[in-house]
Amino acid sequence: MFTLLIFGTSSFLYLTSPGLLIREFLAQTVISTQHRDWAWIFVGAEKRDYMVRMSHQFTETSALEKQDLQLIKYDPARKARSVEELISEPIDISDKFWKGKMIYVYDPTSVRIVTPHTVGEGERISSMVTRTGAVAGINGGGFIDPDGLGNGFAPIGLIMSGFDSVYTDVELETPQHIVGFTKEGTLVVGKYSLLQLKEMGVKEAVSFLAPRLIANGNPQITNGDGGWGRAPRTAIGQKEDGTLIFVVIDGRQTHSVGATLKEVQDLLLKEGAVNAGMMDGGASSELVVKGELLTKPSSRYGERRLPSGLLVYDDPDSYKVDRVWDGLLKINAGGAFDHPDYLKDLERQKQQQQQTKQQEPAKTQEPPKTDSTPPATTKPENPKPDTPASKPDTAKPPAKPDAGKQEPPAGGTTPGGTGTGTTNTPATNPGTANPGSANPGAANPGTATPGGNSPPASGGTGSTATGEPLDITKVPPGTGDGKVPAGASSGSTGASGTTTGGGSTSGTGTPGMGGAPATTVPNTNGTWAPPAAEGAKSQPAAPTTGSTSSGTAPSGSGTAANANASVPAASSSGTSASTPATGTQTGTGTAK
Known part of the structure; x- marks a missing residue:
């Protein structure tokens, strides 16, 4: 569609x-x-x-037709009036495509051209009116306006105030399009040089490159609409009795699209104007009466800073023009780079973007925070999880690994030998499995021989162990910090067993509850040593002797969450003091 x-x-x-x-x-x-x-x-x-x-x-x-200055018949006696009689009440005007305001100024000699008060910056009409005590005002001449965001301090053409040339950008003999007033209050519209204006007795003048609408009672637009389309307009006309007509029409907005030049001309003809010209229009168009802005400028920032304005005074001679351009060799017209309102907009946009960026990560992180919180029910019931029953025997030095190969095993298996012992008595406190967790490590497969093929370790005997059975469901899991807890038991140290390269170990006898570093494995004599290097075979443990004991400990297994170590419980058996007990132990680990 x-x-x-x-x-x-x-x-x-x-x-x-x-x-x-x-x-x-x-x-x-x-x-x-x-x-x-x-x-x-x-x-x-x-x-x-x-x-x-x-x-x-x-x-x-x-602009070619020379103006007849004798056409205007202003009676100077009309100056004897009150301030309230100086201007009319604002009049609403409208047509099919536009709306605006109009006022009459009954004393044409009351108009002055006003300039900004600050060097380097134009001034809003409402500010000019309030600062100088004027009764009313409209915008004046044109100016250089980069990006539509100029600072209003770079006029185009000519500015005269109080018979004095305040600003000009051409030679004295070069004609320019002007709108001005003689000392008698006659409106002058046309193209004149500064020298010609002085000869004509012009007191106030400002330039704007726009068509003259009415010259000596004759409309200038006789065909078409003037060729300027629709836009906000500011115009000034004069009746034969000297009365001035200020017209400001809104444009480029939903309530008012704007007027054509011919529509403005026809309006002023209807009001009885015999001479009329255009002031600067567009976003500069505005009418201020008694300090109040009556129209709606099309600029997104409201009133614009301007280089000149036509203001009405009860006592016009009280105003002294500000010569803000004197001595300047270069004039900065401004633009987007130094427009205060535009820069504030940019700063607000940046802040909004930063806030949006800060809020977006916060929203995406909320679910992980909730999911990563461990449930309270996972706390182990073991009253002393941090005090294991058995710890690695630090008194005995660990066995040295093969030289030059210190990596922890992961991914392969290194089966240990079988241990033997003398006559044993049944153990009353079987070991339980206690799986641990460890930090992830790089996989280091070993060239392990199949289980049961390793040379048997010399038989070791353990002392008689007694104890109460332990509930395996109450043994805490590993903490994942690289320490690997052994199986819980109060029994003696068992004989050697096989060692799985994935990080799990087991041995004969009854494991204790002590923790061991992930980088060590138990020997057959109960001490801890670093794991076998890559491809290394398990070595027989030295034989030991112990007191008479026998028994069978249940086997257990556990799997570490990471590759470094997990320690399942050992299994062991013994028959008599003269017959070595044989036990095997296997563990599994998962390399990540």
Whole structure:
């Protein structure tokens, strides 16, 4: 549906005569702004350039007719009036496409051209009115306006106030488009040089490159709409009795699109104006009465900073112009890089972006925080989990691994030998399995011989062990810190067993509850030693003797969460003092 709408609209605009008129009107509207180059979108670059030339040509031809200064018959006696009688109440004006405000100024000699008070920056009309005590004011002449965000301090053309040239960017003999007032209050609209204005007795003047609307009672736009499209407008006209008419029309907004030049001309003709001209328009257009802004400027930041304004005073001679451009060799027009409101917008946008970035990670991290919290029920019931019953025998030095190979085993197995012992008596306290956890380690497979093929260790005997049975469900799991707890038992140290390369160990006899580092494995004599190096075979443990005992400990197994170590319980058996007991132990580990 949307595609069909675009196709239909495009076909109408580019393939029909009414569509061409609409495109030309849109191009005229764009040409009257600071973005005239974009008018090619509607009519093409060649037609755009032609329309720009025609606009300039009309501006020039409208200024050719010399103004009859004797046409205005102002009675100086009208100066004897009160402040309330100086201007009219604001009048609402409107048409099909626009709305605006209008006031009458009954004393034309009360108008002064006002300049900014601060060097380097233009000033808003409301500020000018309040600062200087004016009754009312409208925006004045044009200025250089980079990005539409200029600082209002770089005027174009001429500024005169109190018979004095405050600013000019051309030679004294070069004519410029001006709107001004003689000392008698006669409105002057046309193209004049500074020397000509002084000869004519012009007291106040400001420049703006725009067509003259009415000259000596004659409308200048007789065909078309003036060629400037629709936009906000500021205009000034004068009746034969000297009464001034200030007109400000809103534009580029939903409540008011804007007026054409001809619509403004026709309005002023209807009001009885015999001379009329355009002031700067667009986002600069505004009317202030008694300190209150009555219109709605189209600038996104409200009132703009301007280089000049036309203000109405009860005592016009009380105003002394500020010569803010004197002595300046270079004038900074400003732009987006130093516009205070624009920079504030950028800062707010940056802060909003930073806040958004900070909030997004917080939302994504909430679920992991909840999931990673360990449940309270996982706390072991063992009253002393940190005090194991047996610990590695630090008094006996551990066996040395093969030289040059210190990596912990992972992924392979190294079966140990079988241990033997003398006559044993049954153990009353069987060992229990206590799986542990350890930190992950690199896989180090060994060249292990199959279980049971290792040379048997010399038989060792353990002392008689007694104890109460231990509930294996209450043995705490490993903590994952690299310490590997052995099987829980109060029995004696068992004989050697096989060692699995995945990090699990087991041995004969009854394991104790002590923890052991993940990087050591038990010997057959109960001490702890580093694991066998890669490819190493298990070695027979030295024979030991002990007191008469026999028994069978149940086997157990455990698996570490990581590759370094897990210690399942041992299994062992013995028959008589003269017959060595044989036990095997296996453990498994998972390399990650």
